Amino acid sequence: MIYTVTLNPSLDYIVEVEHLTLGDLNRTKNESKFPGGKGINVSRLLKRMGVPSKALGFVGGFTGLYIKNYLQMENIETKFVEVHEDTRINVKLKSNSETEVNAKGPTITEADFKKLQDQISQLTSEDTLVLAGSIPSSMESGTYEKLVSICDLNQTKFVVDAEGDLLKKVLPFKPFLIKPNHHELGELFNTSFSTAEEVIPYARKLVEMGAENVIVSLAGEGAVLVNREVALISNVPKGEVKSSVGAGDSMVAGFLAKYEETKEIEEAFRYSVASGSATAFSIGLATKEMIETLYTSVNITKL
Ligand SMILES: Nc1ncnc2c1ncn2[C@@H]1O[C@H](COP(=O)(O)OP(=O)(O)OP(=O)(O)O)[C@@H](O)[C@H]1O
Numbered sequence: 200m201i202y203t204v205t206l207n208p209s210l211d212y213i214v215e216v217e218h219l220t221l222g223d224l225n226r227t228k229n230e231s232k233f234p235g236g237k238g239i240n241v242s243r244l245l246k247r248m249g250v251p252s253k254a255l256g257f258v259g260g261f262t263g264l265y266i267k268n269y270l271q272m273e274n275i276e277t278k279f280v281e282v283h284e285d286t287r288i289n290v291k292l293k294s295n296s297e298t299e300v301n302a303k304g305p306t307i308t309e310a311d312f313k314k315l316q317d318q319i320s321q322l323t324s325e326d327t328l329v330l331a332g333s334i335p336s337s338m339e340s341g342t343y344e345k346l347v348s349i350c351d352l353n354q355t356k357f358v359v360d361a362e363g364d365l366l367k368k369v370l371p372f373k374p375f376l377i378k379p380n381h382h383e384l385g386e387l388f389n390t391s392f393s394t395a396e397e398v399i400p401y402a403r404k405l406v407e408m409g410a411e412n413v414i415v416s417l418a419g420e421g422a423v424l425v426n427r428e429v430a431l432i433s434n435v436p437k438g439e440v441k442s443s444v445g446a447g448d449s450m451v452a453g454f455l456a457k458y459e460e461t462k463e464i465e466e467a468f469r470y471s472v473a474s475g476s477a478t479a480f481s482i483g484l485a486t487k488e489m490i491e492t493l494y495t496s497v498n499i500t501k502l
C-alpha cells in the first residue's frame with residue numbers, strides 16, 4: 200500500500216485576476232478551491248490513476264474538515280491526526296504570472312507527532328511512504344529524518360519531495376525517489392541551471408549522497424531522471440499552462456503509479472512527465488485521460 204504524509208496540508212484558494220494591481224482593490228475573474236498540500240495531491244492523483252493510497256498527516260478546524268470531506272467524496276482513504284488549530288489556507292494568485300502565498304501552518308505538539316510516528320511504525324517492507332511538502336513552522340528540520348529512520352528500521356520504501364535541509368537529511372537513508380525542481384537543486388549546491396544537461400552532474404551527486412532515483416523538473420524546459428544505471432532527459436509536451444499548482448506532485452504520483460504497474464524506470468519517467476504537464480495544463484489536478492493523451496508526446500533521450 201502507498202501511504203502519503205502531508206505534515207502541512209492546505210486549502211488551496213486559486214484566484215484569477217485580470218491585471219493585478221498591488222495596493223488597490225482587485226476583483227476576481229474566476230476562483231476555485233481544492234484540498235492541497237503535496238502528499239494529498241499525490242493521493243488524489245494516484246486515485247485518478249487507479250492506484251489506492253492512504254493519506255496521513257495533520258488536519259484541524261474548518262479547513263481540515265473541508266479536506267477530510269473532499270477526500271472522502273473522492274473515495275480516498277485517510278487517517279489524519281486531528282490538531283487544535285486550523286489547517287492553513289494557501290493563496291494561489293493567477294494574473295499575468297503566478298504568485299503563491301503559502302501559510303506557515305498550525306502548531307503541532309509533541310503528542311501529535313508521536314501519534315503520526317506510531318502510525319508510520321506500523322508500515323512494512325510491502326509499503327511505500329511518500330513524504331511531501333513543507334513542515335509547519337512549529338516542527339523542527341529533523342522531522343523528516345525521524346520519520347525515515349522508522350522506515351529504515353522496517354525496510355519501508357520511501358519517497359521525499361521537499362527542499363533544503365529537510366531533503367538533505369534524508370539522503371543517507373536511501374530514498375527510492377526524490378524530486379527537486381531545478382531551483383531547489385540549485386539552492387542545495389549554491390548554483391543555478393538553465394538546461395537539462397547542466398542539471399545531470401548535480402542529480403548524480405544526489406545519487407552518490409544516497410538517493411536511488413532523482414527526478415529534476417525544469418518546468419517548461421524538460422526534466423531529467425538519474426540513477427546508478429541511467430541518465431535520461433525528457434522534453435515536455437506543448438500546451439497552455441493554466442495553473443502549475445500540483446504539477447510536481449503529479450510527477451511523483453505518475454512515476455509511482457507506472458512503476459508499480461511495469462517496474463520500468465523509463466516508462467515510469469515518461470508517465471511522470473505526462474502527468475506533470477497534464478496538471479500544468481489544468482486548473483486543479485490532471486485527469487487520467489489527459490495524462491494518457493500527453494503520454495504519446497513525451498520523448499525520452501538516454502545519455
Ligand atoms: N510550461 C510548461 N509546459 C509544459 N509542461 C510544464 C510546464 N511547466 C510545468 N510543466 C510540467 O510540470 C512539471 C513540473 O514542473 P516544475 O518544474 O515547475 O515543478 P515544481 O516546481 O515541483 O511544480 P509545482 O508547481 O507543483 O511546485 C514539469 O516537469 C512539466 O511536466
Ligand SMILES: O=P(O)(O)OC[C@@]1(O)O[C@H](CO)[C@@H](O)[C@@H]1O
Nearest residue numbers: 209235236237289301332333445
Ligand atoms: O508549502 P509547501 O508544503 O511547500 O507547499 C504547499 C503547496 O504549495 O504545494 C502544493 C502544490 O505542490 C499545493 O497544493 C500547496 O498549496
